[in-house]
Amino acid sequence: MINFNGTLVSEDANTVAQNRGFLYGDAVFETVKIVNSKILFLEDHYFRLMSSMRVIRMEIPMNFTMESLEEQIVSLVKNNGLESSARARITIYRNEGGYYLPQNNTVSFFIQAVLVESALYALDGKEYEVDLYKDFYVTKHLLSSIKTTNRLINVTGSIYASENGLDNCILLNDSKNVVEVLQGNIFMLKGNVLTTPPVSEGCLNGVMRKQILKIAQKLEGIEVVEEIISPFDIQKADELFVTNVIKGVQPITKYRKKEFSIELSKALVAELNSLIV
Structure with a gap:
């Protein structure tokens, strides 16, 4: 008993x-x-x-x-x-x-x-605000790159986001570098360079991350790199977006006082939908 x-x-x-x-x-x-x-x-x-x-x-x-x-x-x-x-x-x-x-x-x-309400991927046009989550940090090791049922940092981070009126939070690793967000991987566009953290930084080896890397590499005028992103880099970005297999691409429109474009996100969503259709 x-x-x-x-x-x-x-x-x-x-x-x-x-x-x-x-x-x-x-x-x-x-x-x-x-x-x-x-x-x-x-x-x-x-x-x-x-x-x-x-x-x-x-x-x-x-x-x-x-x-x-x-x-x-x-x-x-x-x-x-x-x-x-x-x-x-x-x-x-x-x-x-x-x-x-x-x-x-x-x-x-x-x-x-x-x-799921929509078969195709779409941008809803709403403001999407994020901030850093610094109560806990992601450890840079292999277990962080796979999906285990230990997601307490995502749970506590989601509670923090809800309490502070945020749509998502950016997670940092134990070197205080950007890793991902609560519900997916993160990409940053600055000029013509599209950057996402390498898996070695502790981010999830996302399926949609892989698709976006392949699609972006084929876009004219875009250079794609996997490099470390610091919180200071975020404030200098032209565009930020989140990726996961359910949502596809979710543009981040606001981080603190900085607002971002969504033009590349639109192009990527169109390319994703062409794969489905």
């Missing part, structure tokens, strides 16, 4: 009592966007998920192929009537047993899916 919210219940009746993802954050996840029953950038998502599992020493089942993952996600989306436009999250956790040291490295998973 365990005490659950003041009531004694069977431990087997509570699905989180022995779940290592809940107890230790011993889990990884991947969020994908589905349009007309097709998972966008499926191959990139699949290989990032496999890489994340290898990093934390999970055993990858023989039948856990890209095709089987696609089938499982699309089946759920269709069952829920969301095949036209949806987001789905697959969470993979190490099976129960042990304390910090697991008794085995086998895994289980579950998938969730919800409606």
